[in-house]
Amino acid sequence: MFATPLLLAALLSAPFATRSVVPIANTNVAIAAVPVAFNPTATARARVTTIVVNAQTAGTLTIVVESERGITIKPLLSDATVAAGSEATVTWDGAGVVDGEYAIHATLIHATGVSSEAIVAVTVDTTPPIVRLAPVVPATTARGPVDLRASASDITYLRRVVLTIDSQLGKRLGTVPMLLGDDRASAAIAWTLRLRKRLLLPGVYTLTTTATDQAGNVGVSPPRILRVQRAVRNQAIYSLRDAGPVVALTFDDCIRGSDWLAIIRAFKAAKAHTTFFCNGVHVRSNPDAARAAVAGGHTIGSHTWAHPWMTRLSAAEQNSQIAGDQEIWWQVARVSPAPFFRPPYGDHNAVTRSEAGKRGFAYTVLWDVDPSDYLNPPARVLVARVTQNARAGSIVVMHANANTAAAVPALIRALRNRGLEPKSLDEMFRTRAFLTPANG
Ligand SMILES: [Zn+2]
Numbered sequence: 001m002f003a004t005p006l007l008l009a010a011l012l013s014a015p016f017a018t019r020s021v022v023p024i025a026n027t028n029v030a031i032a033a034v035p036v037a038f039n040p041t042a043t044a045r046a047r048v049t050t051i052v053v054n055a056q057t058a059g060t061l062t063i064v065v066e067s068e069r070g071i072t073i074k075p076l077l078s079d080a081t082v083a084a085g086s087e088a089t090v091t092w093d094g095a096g097v098v099d100g101e102y103a104i105h106a107t108l109i110h111a112t113g114v115s116s117e118a119i120v121a122v123t124v125d126t127t128p129p130i131v132r133l134a135p136v137v138p139a140t141t142a143r144g145p146v147d148l149r150a151s152a153s154d155i156t157y158l159r160r161v162v163l164t165i166d167s168q169l170g171k172r173l174g175t176v177p178m179l180l181g182d183d184r185a186s187a188a189i190a191w192t193l194r195l196r197k198r199l200l201l202p203g204v205y206t207l208t209t210t211a212t213d214q215a216g217n218v219g220v221s222p223p224r225i226l227r228v229q230r231a232v233r234n235q236a237i238y239s240l241r242d243a244g245p246v247v248a249l250t251f252d253d254c255i256r257g258s259d260w261l262a263i264i265r266a267f268k269a270a271k272a273h274t275t276f277f278c279n280g281v282h283v284r285s286n287p288d289a290a291r292a293a294v295a296g297g298h299t300i301g302s303h304t305w306a307h308p309w310m311t312r313l314s315a316a317e318q319n320s321q322i323a324g325d326q327e328i329w330w331q332v333a334r335v336s337p338a339p340f341f342r343p344p345y346g347d348h349n350a351v352t353r354s355e356a357g358k359r360g361f362a363y364t365v366l367w368d369v370d371p372s373d374y375l376n377p378p379a380r381v382l383v384a385r386v387t388q389n390a391r392a393g394s395i396v397v398m399h400a401n402a403n404t405a406a407a408v409p410a411l412i413r414a415l416r417n418r419g420l421e422p423k424s425l426d427e428m429f430r431t432r433a434f435l436t437p438a439n440g
Pocket residue numbers: 252253303307344345
């Protein structure tokens with residue numbers, strides 16, 4: 001049952017140093033327990049251990065559970081008559097015992113009075129592993145690989161360790177199995193940023209490690225941040241027609257924090273998410289609203305540092321406009337506006353897209369519905385302009401100003417009445433926004 005290297009590891013490595021049950025095998029009586037670790041309080045698998053004893057000679061069989069010190073704590077089978085070559089099966093539910101290692105002790109007393117014994121160790125483990133993910137090395141990368149190392153403390157071995165990659169808003173992008181270390185209390189991977197054969201796009205990501213122990217208990221590490229930065233191909237999009245009956249309402253500029261916060265509150269009340277394209281200068285002056293947008297699960301994109309007509313600037317100036325917005329989002333909220341970039345006034349050309357691509361933005365996000373909300377129309381006019389023009393997959397350009405903020409609850413209701421659900425760009429793209437596009 002126990003291979004020698006495993007037994008050695010059990011005796012030598014720190015998490016298992018307290019083990020003292022020494023297995024005994026015997027030619028007359030053999031014992032096996034499956035699984036060798038279990039959680040009596042679990043609701044699904046591994047709630048009990050099943051013990052099978054083979055008797056090679058006839059006699060009476062007794063099976064008990066003993067503590068590490070050899071004290072019987074639970075009889076499982078008492079003086080049962082068994083024939084030669086027979087098999088006895090019992091289960092132990094581990095009820096009422098503390099976590100730790102126990103001995104299942106089988107004693108076969110032959111007709112001659114001679115007894116044979118067999119012992120197998122089982123572990124009761126109701127506690128999830130305490131998992132830690134070491135800082136990502138390097139913390140910023142273009143294409144990886146990044147070295148990820150996890151360690152766990154638990155009274156049993158780890159069975160499985162998985163790395164989970166989430167967007168900065170907590171959207172699950174995928175998982176990658178990590179390679180278990182020889183000690184089976186740690187795991188590592190040199191990850192190449194690939195998920196489902198696609199490469200992670202530039203941006204900020206959250207990594208966690210999930211470890212499953214032998215008893216099926218699951219522990220999750222605190223998160224680590226990974227920044228991905230490299231040049232990508234940028235494509236302009238005006239709508240996302242294959243996204244289904246959803247509409248992306250988007251709000252630009254974010255000049256006043258109170259208007260920005262009012263929109264965040266309206267979407268929270270409506271249980272929906274939206275997208276903000278704010279200028280760096282306004283992110284800097286409204287850091288609380290900026291952080292509230294991220295905490296609320298809303299997509300953020302870049303709208304440049306200071307709202308210039310981009311095509312009137314040199315390539316280097318355009319690049320620096322985007323870089324400034326990127327940097328302030330990192331400083332204020334440890335997030336990235338990538339992969340979404342929206343040029344002020346929609347003013348862009350090939351140079352703009354190229355510079356946005358160099359800064360890691362895969363999408364120049366324009367729009368197919370413009371209700372001219374900057375002219376402050378009455379709410380019912382604004383709502384009518386949007387609902388009359390929006391269709392499945394539309395992107396609506398608006399501004400985070402007071403007049404528009406006041407119209408948001410009515411706008412969301414009106415869209416829903418027409419069977420269109422407001423979504424953030426993250427939600428509309430699903431995981432696609434964070435992995436290389438098929439043509440990129
Ligand atoms: Zn703007």
